[in-house]
Amino acid sequence: MEYSIEVKHLVKKYRDVNALDDISFNVKKGEIFSLLGPNGAGKTTTINILTTLTQQTSGIAKVGGIDVLKDPVAVKAKIGWVSADIILDEDLTAMENLHLQARLQATKDWKTKAQGLLKTFGILESANKRISKFSTGMRKKVEIAMALISDPEIIFMDEPTIGLDVATRQMLWDLIRDVNKNHGKTILLTTHYMEEADELTDRIAIINKGKIIAIGTPTELKNKVGGTILDMELLPSFDKKSIKKSKSISKIEFRDDHAIITVKKDSDAVDILKKFDLKKIKTFKLTKPSLDTAFMKLTGSSINQDTDTDYRKLYSIIRNNTRR
DSSP: OOEEEEEEEEEEEETTEEEEEEEEEEEETTOEEEEEOOTTSSHHHHHHHHTTSSOOSEEEEEETTEETTTOHHHHHTTEEEEOSSOOOOTTSBHHHHHHHHHHHTTOTTHHHHHHHHHHHTTOGGGTTSBGGGSOHHHHHHHHHHHHHTTOOSEEEEESTTTTOOHHHHHHHHHHHHHHHHTSOOEEEEEEOOHHHHHHHOSEEEEEETTEEEEEEOHHHHHHTTOSEEEEEEEOTTSOGGGOOOOTTEEEEEEETTEEEEEESSHHHHHHHHHTSOGGGEEEEEEEOOOHHHHHHHHHSSOTTOOOSOOHHHHHHHHHHHHHO
16 A cells, blocks of 8 residues: 555654654545544644654654655655645735745746646636735635645645635535545645535544544444434433343443433334333434544544634634635
């Protein structure tokens, strides 16, 4: 198997805190791979190491077969990068931004490449307009064109759709798929959006508190849940001993006043409910296997339970609203 990215026992310490705690994963050549996790999970730290912006404390990271510590210049020649924040110079036109990027990377025949990329992304007619006049979606297109101008093997995208509205996010997903399939680029992106990881990526690494919890395709991760979940909130009068494991029940868990039953199919849950006195059940709900339920099963918490303010998203929204 040929890998575009190889990470082995990677550790990054900030004083006494392990931002990355012995993580390992590989990204296959030509796939879209995502690091899925909440804010502070270690996603951006991982990308910063792989793009040579920071150095790991220990472990090995290779990009395009090159060790990021031994030859960071060679690594940079193989990669393109799209940050969570829009980093374009608003006083320059789209072509001028692309020209600046091309000069930084000593890209030959940059103008032909730039025109081709802008045409592919449907904004060639705006090539000579200032970025300050562009919509958020158009700005993202220019940023991706900048990442592609040097024809890199691998594209890194750090929270590429953060702060975007639904329509713009969907447009960007389509663009990322195009970059992957029609431009032949391996893509590693970070996200905390379940739907984004599910719909867009070939494989997912769930990362939480600096650790890789699980790796697999979206389907493989969902299957770890084991089936449909019946979550019953019980009243004190309910006899928990009356819930007995059967062929249709894969697992039974009790959490406080909840009985969480994993069944093989939806109809099994209906049959189970018929056996109980519903007057002793306060509420119940059925949850089909999803990345969210898989994340909860694997980490013990929801990806959205973090109550800390997502300042990157907040600043992105403020910035975008200010520019309109």
